[in-house]
Amino acid sequence: MKKIDTVIFDLDQTLLDKNQSLLSFANYQYEKFSLGRFIPDKQQFIEKFSKLNNIVMPKEEVYEKLLDIFNIEKNLYTELLDDLNNNFHLHSVGFPGLHEMLNSLKCEGYKLGIITNGRDFYQRNKISALGISDYFSEIVTSGAISIKKPDHTIFQIALKNLESLSERSVFIGDSLKSDVIPAKELGMYAILKSKDVSYKEPDAICDSLMEIPKIINRLSGK
Numbered sequence: 001m002k003k004i005d006t007v008i009f010d011l012d013q014t015l016l017d018k019n020q021s022l023l024s025f026a027n028y029q030y031e032k033f034s035l036g037r038f039i040p041d042k043q044q045f046i047e048k049f050s051k052l053n054n055i056v057m058p059k060e061e062v063y064e065k066l067l068d069i070f071n072i073e074k075n076l077y078t079e080l081l082d083d084l085n086n087n088f089h090l091h092s093v094g095f096p097g098l099h100e101m102l103n104s105l106k107c108e109g110y111k112l113g114i115i116t117n118g119r120d121f122y123q124r125n126k127i128s129a130l131g132i133s134d135y136f137s138e139i140v141t142s143g144a145i146s147i148k149k150p151d152h153t154i155f156q157i158a159l160k161n162l163e164s165l166s167e168r169s170v171f172i173g174d175s176l177k178s179d180v181i182p183a184k185e186l187g188m189y190a191i192l193k194s195k196d197v198s199y200k201e202p203d204a205i206c207d208s209l210m211e212i213p214k215i216i217n218r219l220s221g222k
Helices: 018-032 042-053 059-070 074-091 098-107 120-129 152-162 176-185 209-219
Strands: 006-009 111-116 138-141 169-173 189-193 204-206
Touching: 006 152, 018 042, 018 074, 042 059, 059 074, 074 120, 098 111, 098 209, 111 152, 120 138, 138 152, 152 169, 152 176, 169 176, 169 209, 176 189, 189 209, 204 209
Parallel strands: 006 111, 006 169, 111 138, 169 189, 189 204
Antiparallel strands: none
């Protein structure tokens, strides 16, 4: 068994609690733009906003759908979209134990990276807002290179930039299709962040970030 020296993470729903971040931002936009004029039930807006933002589609299309569903004034489209682009990161919520886990791995000497699908500025703003940028030697976004997970190439770019071998690296993410399977196909270890422990593909499954350092040490034979 070769010793692991590199740990690479997905961002959304792995390090960033995307669901809580969406709830916070939707509540903020509802109040800021007085959307109660169009949608008396705030919870209805929050739920639809969160649902649409968990579907892979351009943010422009998300707001087009929201305006159509709730009959929101069309002249608010640009303001709402610009507000999302400029301020969503201010509502970023990390999962419990985020800093403690990253600090533990950094102190143990692991090289750390992120591979994330999304617009470059948007993803980097979230990472910065979480206060975790300095932990990482490499951050690769699909928006910057026009290649998305699960394409092997985006993983290979990160590994090359980190000067790391796949067989000595572990990838941690919340998606079997986009994270675990391509990582395994490239010869990496893979940890699935999930409450469901029934999956067979990952090398390990956990839902708590604080479990990750000991899992990596175990996979590495320490």
